[in-house]
Amino acid sequence: MRDANGRDTRLALDLALTVRHDGHGGVADDLTEPAGLTAWVRAHADDLPDAAAQPADEDTLAAVLRLRAAIRALFARAVRPGEPSPADAARLLPVPEALRRLNEAAARRPTVPVLEWADGGAPVLRRRAAAGGDDLVAALAQAAIGFLASPDRERLRACHAPRCVRYFLKEHPRQEWCKPSCGNRARVARHHERHRRPA
Template sequence: MPEPLPVELMNTVRPDGDVLDDAWLHAADLPGPVDLGQLRDLRRALRRLAADATEDPRAPVDPMSRPAALAVLNVLAEQAQARLIWPDGGPPERTLHGPAAGVIATMGLELLAGAERRRLRACLAPNCVLYFVKEHTRREWCSPSCGNRARVARHYQRHRQD
């Protein structure tokens, strides 16, 4: 998966439905036990907080207040435990253990409170509800198809006014 796991979870909401299903869970290779209800609550919370972090002008897909979103994120993040592993001949590494929602909540907390937050973006292509982490200075959309859709819409607007 190209995006950080919290962003991938946020992106399981699509304009035409919910793709948080067994196929996504298998592809995501989530750590720990999975509770779909917790993942859906976490997704709502992360999307609300990402909207605030990116000043997203789009209407929310599934509205939630900021205090409620913070409460969900913090309660779930408390379920994850950080551990340090230090293999012989290798560098030390921090790992997270616990239920999948707790691990993803902790990763989301780190994303939203860390330096990567400045690179978090809402895709503003027509009819897109996704988020992405901007890795390249010229990247403006979540995918090439969204970029194409945005360019076609701009072209249509320019020629419609003629």
């Protein structure tokens, strides 16, 4: 089982990655309707078990999209001095607005500290939702806060391969793109650019 930071990192990134390139030079959005959000939540049922049990509605979708815009704006801030994702560059929320949205969404689900102490182990503090307070938007906001406040934030990068709009965690010092196919597209684009220039 992953620790809280691992879950936070994955949920926050996966929500941001519901905005992606469509393979044809445009941007696609996996969350354009409640059914898309329902499918996404069910794919993350291990981290969002209460939310996965019920289908999303229009209000929940709207709240998640507002939260995603805030998260992507804060991701753009986190990758500075690098450039943000091209999908965000022209429409970033101001940071104070993004922070306000994120914190208000997180407050929709109060959490309580819980002490766990296995035989032979050290006591561990965990945070759990208060009874009756499990809300999808709050869970996602709290995961994003956990990620942005963790050391993983320092590894966050925007992929600048042609047509890519993804954020990723840099796994090794020479990594420049989110996946090998993006690296290939970037090298091909550079090759074509060099051969187009007059000698």
